[in-house]
Amino acid sequence: MRTNPSLSKKFLFVSRWGESLDIINTIKLEGHEVKMYIDDKPSKEIGYGFVQKVTQWEKHVDWADVIVFDYTGFGKIAGELRKNGKLVIGGTEYTDKLELDRNFGQSELKKHKIKVIPSEEFTSFNDAIQYIEKHPNTYVIKPCGETQELKQLLFVGSDDEGLDVIRVLRAYEKSWGDEFGNFQLQRRVKGVEVSIAAFFNGNEFIYPVNITFEHKKLFPKELGVSTGEMGTSMFWTKDSPIFEATLLKFQNTLAKHNFIGHIDINCIVNGNGIFPLEFTSRFGYPQIFIQRAGINEPIGELFYKLASKQKFKINVKKGFQVGAFIVVPPFPYEDKKTFNLFSKDAVVVFKKNGKEKEGVHPMHLKKVNDQWLITGNTGIAVLVTGTGITMKDAQKMMYNRISNVIINNGYYRTDIGDRWSEDSDKLWSWGLL
Incomplete structure (x- = not known):
């Protein structure tokens, strides 16, 4: 989906670990000019060959129409740039603290009259x-x-x-x-773990909102070590009782702090109520890439509208979106020797030609002679997504796409989205869908 040349913008991405490569590459393919800076030294190679890399992002501030900070911790800088008239997507000092200081996050929930665990x-x-x-x-x-x-x-x-x-x-x-x-x-409270996410334009939330179900353990059926994320299922909705009971109550506060970006609140819900756990006041990974699979409009135009405080509705697909990471050793651990031995510069191979890369999102990769090679140090190779009117349709598309990808020593979960049949019954019975 290419952008009208007259609407082409210049995007500067300031990345903590290179996590947002897929979004940056997509915005470039849409016809915008893009530059990428990565803060973390072992991750510096990520994106090489895909997009233009810079070593000092500050030198390119005047060049950029839109500056995007993809992680928490940049809130103070983002705030100063906004005061200087720049269009910025990213956190504020307040939203950084919401995520990084758990006690502060909990106290803010109480202040907004939301019950906490x-x-x-x-x-x-x-x-x-x-x-x-x-x-x-x-x-x-x-x-x-x-x-x-x-x-x-x-x-x-x-x-x-x-x-x-x-x-x-x-x-x-x-x-x-x-x-x-x-x-x-x-x-510990038992129930269904669910995240509510939305984009915020500095004044108000942009609809529809996103309902996300994360799969955090390494192995199917929630076994093994917690990885942060192995895959996610989701859908978009114009209204949600969980959103209204949690994030929506922060609308005036986020506006007061001039927050422009993406925010998510993770909750446990059961028959006794909705219990928020923690904030993610930035893009979620892999959440943002799976969201992109469900968004029908160019992501660069969406970001520009958001950064320039426009009021709009996001054009999204009906039904469900799912995504699964394909990872390699030593994931989810950091072990330089193992990574260099088994995974560094391993090639991502596609069985079929044509649209073989559709739904396959580059993660910690570089491109050499048009080949995708694994780099960085964590072993996250690609994210593969699928969409469909039913969860089963979305899963089928995703796993068909995964079967077309060959990564030596690669592994992934085979049950992303399976929980939906049981979780949806519970959520319906509690009046939360």
């Missing part, structure tokens, strides 16, 4: 263990600050007395010591 913050493993011994229950360990990026450290307990959480805390104390930083113990 009881939680306590700790800096000492011993204090946390003593707390569980005094208040036995089922808990979740949630690292805060920078440590929360290591998704495998999040631990969801299942023991009613909290004994499994105590054992994990003792193991973390031996392996991490004082470097672990502060963390939360949150009471």
Whole structure:
């Protein structure tokens, strides 16, 4: 879907880890000019051959029509650029804090009269263990600050007395010591985990909103280590009881802080209500790519309208969208030796010619002689998406596309979207769809 040449804009993407390559590449293919900067040193090769890379993004600010920050932590800079009259998609100091400071996020939820799950913050493993011994229950360990990026450290307990959480805390104390930083113990609530996401134009939310179901564990049926994400299923809707009970209550606050971008709130819902867990006040990964698969208009034009505070409705597909990561060793861990041995510069091969790359989104890749090669250091190769009027249709399209991709040592989950049949029944019965 190419853009009218007269509408062509210049986009500067400032990326933390190169996560937004697929969106950047798409905007380039739509006919816009694009430059990409990556902050993280081991990720610098990502995007080479796909898009123009720059080493100092600040030198290209005057060149850009739109500046996009793809991660939290850039809120202060984004705010200053907005004050100077630049069109910016990205966080603010307030929305950065919503995501990075779990306690602040919880206090803001309470301030907006949204009920939260009881939680306590700790800096000492011993204090946390003593707390569980005094208040036995089922808990979740949630690292805060920078440590929360290591998704495998999040631990969801299942023991009613909290004994499994105590054992994990003792193991973390031996392996991490004082470097672990502060963390939360949150009471575990059972139900359906669902995320509500929406774009915000500086004044109000842009409709429709997005309902997302994440699959976080490495193996099918939610087994194995927590990876942050292995795949996601979703749909768009013009109204949602969960959105109205959570994100919509932040509309005036986000407008006051001049937030322009994408925000998501992850919740557990059950027959007793809606319980928000945490904010993601930026693009979600792989959420944004699966959203793109369901958006019928050019993503560059959507971003420009958003950045320039226009009021509009997003043109989206009916039905469902799904996406699954294909990953390689050492994912979800970081191990340079293993990555270099098994995965670095491995080729992404397509069995059929023609439209073989349709629905296959480049992740941590570079392009050499028109070949897609794996780079970076985490082992996330591609995301593959599918769409359909029913969840089964979307799954079928996605897994057909996956069968056309050959990546040596690649692995992926075979059950993305399977939970929908049970989750949807529960959500209907609770009046939340």
